[in-house]
Amino acid sequence: MMNRRTTLAAAALALLPSIPIAAAAQTFPDKPITFIVPFAAGSATDQLARALGQGVTQETKQQVVIDNKPGANAFIGAQAAAKAPKDGYSIFITTNTTHAANEHLFRKLPYDPVKDFEPVTLLSKGxxxxxxxxxxxxxxxxxxxxxxxxxxxxxxxxxxxxxxxxxxxxxxxxxxxxxxxxxxxxxxxxxxxxxxxxxxxxxxxxxxxxxxxxxxxxxxxxxSTTKRIALAPEIPTISEAGVKGYEMTFWFAAYVPAGTPAPVVARLNDILQRANRSKVVQDFYASTGFETLGGSSDDLRKFQAAESQKWGKIINSAGIEKE
Incomplete structure (x- = not known):
């Protein structure tokens, strides 16, 4: 009997650390959020982050601060995001550049696109x-x-x-x-x-x-798409204009530092997916021809792995040597 009680007590104690985290996730966020962007103001990623930030503010009533950290092939922003506090208040709004392509372009990265980050959700592609x-x-x-x-x-x-x-x-x-x-x-x-x-x-x-x-x-x-875009139907695709089979797209996604509690990641996934469907973000997508994406944290993890292989093949076939 004592062994059973001891086991139950131990199990209860093991659950205690997760209880405050889960409770905190329910009230998250209760202060401003920072979006770290690895490209300059005015870039597509920056424009999306600002629109998404407005959507998040509408959802949470909390301010979103855009922190642009461009340069060094997006290394600066990626490093800053990886080292940010693991509390969900620093979100990395990035692209395939940092999380699928760079690992095939450079011999050594100052960050690990898999181990240093927890995926939150896909946002869009264009x-x-x-x-x-x-x-x-x-x-x-x-x-x-x-x-x-x-x-x-x-x-x-x-x-x-x-x-x-x-x-x-x-x-x-x-x-x-x-x-x-x-x-x-x-x-x-x-x-x-x-x-x-x-x-x-x-x-x-x-x-x-x-x-x-x-x-x-x-x-x-x-x-670079396989079909002409509705925003400018007079512009041909590069493929139909003479480079048959040419296609090049890119994607945006949200990540947080590895070690961010799972309940917080789940809460962020819900917030960002709602914000991604807000009018301000949808208007931005309509003005740029971007396609709305979404999905779970695990969906993004699997997508990133597949995209890494895809970009590696493209880079190798283009004959680009690692720097």
Whole structure:
């Protein structure tokens, strides 16, 4: 009898640490939340984070602070997010750059995309757009290919994320052209240099590139998706414009530091999925052609593993050597 009582007492004591956590999760959040973004203000990830932040505030009545930490191939933001307090108040709003591509682009990362993070939920996915400087004497993908082949190594493309860089490298590989890559801390400053003529072209996210096309500041030659986008149906896909089979998309997701209590992660999953379906976020997606995603923490974990393999194959086939 005493053994049974002792066992029950031990089991009860073992449950005690989880009781305050579960209780706290019910009232979470009770103070402002920080979204850590590994790209500059104005980037697609930043724009999404700001819209999502408004949705979270509507859901929780708590302020959301956007903390942009761009640079070093998103290493700076990823490191900061991995080392943040494990209380659910620091959320990493990021992309496949940090959690699927970087591990195949660099020999050593200052963070572990699997061990250092707990997945919360997928947010969305989108396509990219091939844009060129207005003064570049090309008006189609075929024009660009001909020009690049006539001047190997003379044209340059900017890239402010792994998605942007790999999109450019894949274009080079599939067209047999040699275009020099110019890396940037994020896509917005690369677009600024594109407009100014410092670089000749880039393949960037719709949220960053399409407004510049609509404003007449750059020329659009194609989109990276398999179908034309409803926002600009006059722009052909890169595939139909002459690079058959070309496709490059990217995705956004939310993570917290590894070790964040499971009840808090579950609560965040619910909050973020609701915010992701809010009008302010849906309006942002409608303006950029992004597709709404979602799912559980485990769904994101499985998705990330599959995407890592996919991006590894793309990077290897493009002949990109690890730095």
């Amino acid at each position: 396509g990219q757009i091939l844009v060129v400087n207005n003064n570049l004497p090309v008006n189609s993908v075929q024009d660009l290919i001909k020009l690049a082949k006539s001047k190997p190594g003379k044209l340059s493309f900017g890239s402010g994320s792994s998605s942007s860089r790999i999109a450019g490298e894949l274009f080079k590989q599939m067209t047999g052209t040699y275009i020099v890559n110019i890396p940037y801390r994020s896509n917005p400053p690369a677009v600024t240099d594109l407009i100014g003529g410092t670089i000749d072209l880039m393949i960037t996210d719709m949220a960053t590139g399409l407004p510049q096309v609509k404003g007449g500041k750059v020329k659009a030659l194609g989109v």
